[in-house]
Amino acid sequence: MDEPLELPHFDIDATVVKRLGEELISDEVSAIMELVKNAYDADADWVKITISTEGQVPEGMVYAGTAGYITLEDNGSGMTYQDILTKWLVISLSSKRDMKARNETTPKGRVPLGDKGVGRLSTQRLGRQLELISGVADREEWNHLAFDWADFESHVPLTKVRLQQRITPKKAKQKGTQLVITRLANQDIWKKEAADRFRGQLSQLIFPYKQHRPFSVYLTINGQKHDLDEISEDLQTQAIGRYQFRFVGGQLLVDGQISLGKLRGQSSKEEFEKFVLLDQGQDFFSFLTDSTANRRYFLTGIKPQKKSFFSFHRQLSFDKDFPGKSLASDAAGELVVANPGEFFGEIDEYDLRGTESTEEVFTGLKQYQSLVKNQVGIRVFRDGFGIKPYGFDGQDWLNLGGGQTSGGSFYGLRPNNVIGFVSISMAGNAQLKELTSREGFTDSPYSRNFMLVMQRVVKEVSEVLERTRRSYLDYKKTVAERVTGFKSIAEPVALLKQTSQQATAVDARSRQAERKFNDLSLTVKKQVDRLQNEPLFAAAGETASLPLLREVEGMVSEGAKLFAEINVILDKAKKWEESATYVSTQVANLESQLVQFTELAGLGLTAEALTHDIYFLLDRINTYTDNFNKQLGRASVPASVYEFMEYVRSFSRDLRKQLTHLAPSLRFNREKRETLSMNEFVETVRDYYTARFSTAGIKLIIETRKDFTVVANKGKLTQIFDNLFLNAEYWLRERQKSEPNFSPEIKVEINEPVVRVSDNGYGVAENLEDTLFQPFITAKPAEVGRGLGLFIVQQLLESMGGDIFLLQTRNALHRRYIFQLNLDAAIQS
Structure with a gap:
């Protein structure tokens, strides 16, 4: 009789699990955060992260004596042996997912952050070997499990991977979980500057405002304790603008406070004191809210503030004031507006030049600037944990930099000067689901509407700032007209000419008066000296007049000096007409x-x-x-x-x-920014010009010493190189006309962070070297060029934070010919 057949069932190769962990977790910071979130889900009050690249695993561990380890220890609820067996060891099985489906919370009222059941796989990103020690309260044993991820590479069924298990005693009141990771994957990331960078990145993923942190995270690297960056009240007092928002009950509420320091902008300190500090901005506030005097840009809904400048309030209805909302199907299958759920946040704006009190609050300007730069960005936090990539390492997910690249003003919100947060929760924003890779939200009607609301927050703040800026410019003009009475530029010009003519007219008389005062001063001085040195030879009344003569001497001498100064001023005034x-x-x-x-x-x-x-x-x-x-x-x-x-x-x-x-160069595509390899981009542009240049035999040579990636608008970059190449082509063809054997070349050198563009034409005429980038400056005939190409290139580069200049290097004709484009500000971090 045949033996009974084994019932058929699925199994899985162990390598699949290892590969899954490698693909789901992008880096060490993400791996650590997954494990920290597990501690939060276990109702821990704290988690301790200890990293040692040279220390040895202590006795009592399975991998005792191994050099280099990472431990994560928490005081959460812990796990029983049965929990480990039926939950932790079952890949993708998540009791947390079931809790969410039933709207359940932990004993401390937390909605679990994890629900994929794969967080434990993140440990392989950190090291090859893993030990788990866990226990619950009222039990007297630690459950100890250990395994090596290398065993998952042996192409055996997952159920055949060897695990080591033991039980050790503990006190009944002890609880929590400890992970010990050994055979570290990358020891260099925990050393020196790399360790500081890791600390900074981890800080960005933990809520920076201590009063809102859900629990404490302690970090020690190679024996040194590291404090995670926090936004202190001292730092917040330095903000020149604070903008708080709340999306609740179908309403968006935006409240902002703007300080006087915001008005400083790019103006000089003297101008700022004259127009603002003199009366603490009271006169400007009156102008700002005056619908008659400031008809185009006056503001409503603002109130003066003693400690700042003014505050404003905006309230918008999600149903009525948000066109373009996305719809989603409800439980009945009907399309409804996808409400992303209630959330709140804040954006604080800083001036890196500091404020009047910066030196008093911090040890110096550099400390203040360092604190701002370490936390710069607007980040999204769910229950206190950051969601990448929003604001992480300065990622500009709200396109604040778009204001800079599309003609925005100095007064607008800028990505390098703001620190902020958006606080969502698992309970209130369950529809905002994160990608399995933990790199952002999944694309859905809910995430799109969340973005729509946040973009409106930025729009409301930016509108107040922009109208304030324009009002301030008009205010300064109004004050100048009020003081001087001038209504047009012609009036002060006429006054300057008139004053110059008057100065010329009185110049001769003033100099004659100066000479007479000098002569008189000399005469009086001689008389005083005679009376002082020869009192016996003085007449009876002369000695008594000595004090008066001394006083007269001083007055005459002062008058002579005064006329000398007047004549210096008159010399300058005579030139005012010119x-x-x-x-x-x-x-x-x-x-x-x-x-x-x-x-x-x-x-x-x-x-x-x-x-x-x-x-x-x-x-x-x-x-x-x-x-x-x-x-x-x-x-x-x-x-x-x-x-x-x-x-x-x-x-x-x-x-x-x-x-x-x-x-891409047209207006409707100019706001989109892309990540571009400079070498690949220039290659693409060359492909476009190949046929055109071939008719003149022009070679376009690209030399890449060190390629780099920029985040920029492709249309703008195209315009920049179009203008440079077309300008070069024109002059190369001109030289070719007179030199038939001439071999024209355009050369592009790429070497991070600059690009150099040159050609072997005549070069730039010396009389144009200093004015080359001004508008309407050109050596071409009027019917050929308007002289705007290089001016446009300069303006486009400045809108990207870059610049262009003509190098001092000269060609064989002793002309400068190399243009250098500085793209440092556009380089991807």
């Missing part, structure tokens, strides 16, 4: 440039509209061509017709290619 003429000429040039810019803006809008229309026309041409081609298939037609049809298709493809190159 200065006034220069100023009026410059103003006239600016007004002329403004007219030309207006013409260009109109031309740009026309080009943009035309481009959209051409796209539609091309689609229609392709559709008609395809339909016509199908009809031709049923008839006998000459070959020339098919040739013509292929020509139409080819022409359409080429034209679309040209438009595709142009499209």
